[in-house]
Amino acid sequence: MYRYDTYDQTLVDERVAQFRDQMRRYLEGKISDEEFLPLRVQNGLYVQRYAPMLRIAIPYGMLASYQLRKLGEIAARYDRGYGHFTTRTNLQLNWPKLEDVPDILADLASVQMHAIQTSGNDIRNTTTDQFSGIAGDEDVDPRPWCELIRQWSTFHPEFAYLPRKFKIAVTGAEEDRAAIQVHDVGLRFWRNADGDVRVKVLVGGGLGRTPMIGAVICDDLPWQHLLTYLEAILRVYNQYGRRDNKFKARIKILVKALGIDEFRRRTEAEWAHLKDGPQTLTDEAISAVTGHFVEPPRRDVAEDAIQAYERLRGENRAFARFVTNNVTDHKVPGYKAVTLSLKRHDHSPGDVTSEDMAAVADLADEFGYGELRVTHEQNLVLTDVPVDRMQELWQRLETLGMANPTVGTLADLICCPGGDYCSLANAKSIPVAQEIQQRFEDLDFLYDLGPLELNISGCMNACGHHHVGHIGILGVDKKGEEYYQISLGGSQGNESSLGKILGPSFYREDVTNVIDKLLKVYVGERTPDETFLDTYRRIGLKPFKEHVYA
Known part of the structure; x- marks a missing residue:
């Protein structure tokens, strides 16, 4: 790193x-x-x-x-x-x-960290795929490009006072695990037939008060022009973005108002002053940054060890559940990436204690190469675990309470701090998350439901990404009382979509029962091998709405 x-x-x-x-x-x-x-x-x-x-x-x-x-x-x-x-x-x-x-x-x-630009109307922390550099479906490792964006954007004097905060997401894989379509700018790195790195640039996505899916502004940008093109986009936003109304100040509002063709025209006009200028990237600049992201000294894992790992999966049901849900394939045979669940009943989703941070750091040293990833689903990832040590790691995680074999299920919900902490929140989100976790904790039931993303936000700022949850929950205020609005059909990834509101909002004590009713519709309507999102897209909102409000 x-x-x-x-x-x-x-x-x-x-x-x-x-x-x-x-x-x-x-x-x-x-x-x-x-x-x-x-x-x-x-x-x-x-x-x-x-x-x-x-x-x-x-x-x-x-x-x-x-x-x-x-x-x-x-x-x-x-x-x-x-x-x-x-x-x-x-x-x-x-x-x-x-x-x-x-x-x-x-x-x-003292450990090369800071809190710079994690707030304010500036370019925020750039995010990417939590499996970057190790994913089998990766065309281009996005990490060096993220680092270049970090260096370019930190303390950039022109963008220290934007109309509103600005967020960039980057991916280099076939499957978008960085949600690039719902960011102010989304970048997809790919290679053409000659093996040259190119960039697909999306602009104007975002969640919050006015959720939107980003539009493609350039689908074949040579890598050399990454920073100059980003700068052109930011300059157009800085010049024409609204500053009179913070609710209409995000770049998505400007893109919507102008239309993507006019926004592209203005960006290209601005880019004409920047293209081939001092910030044009060179092979030397890329090599210097890429040199920080070297392959660790992985040892070979014997074929018989790989076979023993597979046998253990077949013999130990609990271990098999952990592997199926929390372990991800690696580009190197004999290695896996392991997601550690931070979704425990006795903690708020995404919370981790000081003791557990120290313990996980030790695991990263012992079972990997001292590296971890944080996911936007609020979990942690160990990136390079040899399969012949997977059982030992699993047992250690069990003692920490981080081996919950529920990653990607209903229990792996996303939740913002909500009204328990945030002064912007309209309602509490943590108690709702905990009630749902306690109600639906039976593993057999969770596995039968299949992949299901439930996201909770305590206000319209959408820090819990409720708009892109298969089931989204939004806390709203009605004359000083907390209510919760439910949406269905949101998704992130290659086919991102924004959820549709089910209907009138609910009292807090009704939310878990509403979720139960939604799940019963899904179980009753699904066809074999259909996920919740598949079923929703096939039958639409109406059957869910009719059952909930009957």
């Missing part, structure tokens, strides 16, 4: 010193709340419902074991002993003291 050079480290260290002085002056009353606001959000510091919240950047979801260990130490020392992984693959601390934040940032800098 990428390691800071002297320039990177100096930049982050100087930012820590700068913010330490700003915090001192604020606490001494020399800076007003209004003046302090842009300073703190540039460093990922929010004022939440009950306490400050610090959002820590995890660029394109990659973590070294020593970084995860440090995050655990920080959570134990400065917070309440846990952190929350978000759908943007960041980590949030929900209870830090304001005066401790500079010390936290200094500790982060």
Whole structure:
């Protein structure tokens, strides 16, 4: 993974010193709340419902074991002993003291981490496929390109005050596991017949108050022009994006208003000033970054060990369930990627304790090469586990409570912090998630349902990605009371779609029963081998609506 050079480290260290002085002056009353606001959000510091919240950047979801260990130490020392992984693959601390934040940032800098641009109207943390670099269906490893985008976008003076926040997602695989169609900009790297790297660029996607699927603005961009073309898009947005209404300030609103053809024309006109300029990428620049993403020194796994692993799957039902749901094929024979579930009944989805962070860091060192990934489904991934050690890893995960064989099922739901923490939330989301998990915890039932994505957001900002859940739940406020709106048919991936609202919203105590009714319609209507999404797309919303509101 990428390691800071002297320039990177100096930049982050100087930012820590700068913010330490700003915090001192604020606490001494020399800076007003209004003046302090842009300073703190540039460093990922929010004022939440009950306490400050610090959002820590995890660029394109990659973590070294020593970084995860440090995050655990920080959570134990400065917070309440846990952190929350978000759908943007960041980590949030929900209870830090304001005066401790500079010390936290200094500790982060000591392990090449920061909280820069995790908030504010700027280019946020770029995300990608959690299996990048190891996926068998990958045409191009997106990690070096994500790093180039990170370097280009961090502290970019032109884009420090955009009309609204800006999010980029990148994939290089046949299957889109980065949800590029619902981002401000989505990038799909591919190779043409000559083996040259090209980029398909989508623009104007996003969730939130006005969800939209992105449109293709360029489907065959040479890699050399990646940054100049991105810059052209951002310049058009910066110039023409609305600043009079924050609810209409995202780039998707501008693309919708202009139409994709006119937005493309303006981008191409802007690009004419940038194309072949100083930010045009070269072979040397790509080689320098790619050199950070080398193959680990994997040992060969004997064929008899692979056969023994398969026999164990056939003989041990519990192990087989874990492998089927939590283990993903690897491009290297004899190796697998293992997803660790952070969806436990005694924790909020995405939460992990300091002790468990330390334990997982140890597992990454012992069973891999000290590398982890954070997924936008709020789980963790060990990327290089040899199959002859899979049983041992599974047993260790069992003791940690992270071997739940439910990844990709209804129990693997996505959930934002909601009204328990966030000052923007209209309703609580964590209790709803826990009630659903407790109601539908029978493994046989979960496996019979098949792949099913349920996403919960506490407000229209859609941090829980409810719009693209097969079942989406949105907390809404009605005259001071919490209600929940249900949508069906959303999806992420190659065939992204936005869910349709089922009908009038429900009281919190009714939500789990509503989910039960929806599942009964699916089970009664499905054909063999049909998933929930397949059935919904075949029969539509009406049968579900009729049964729920009967």
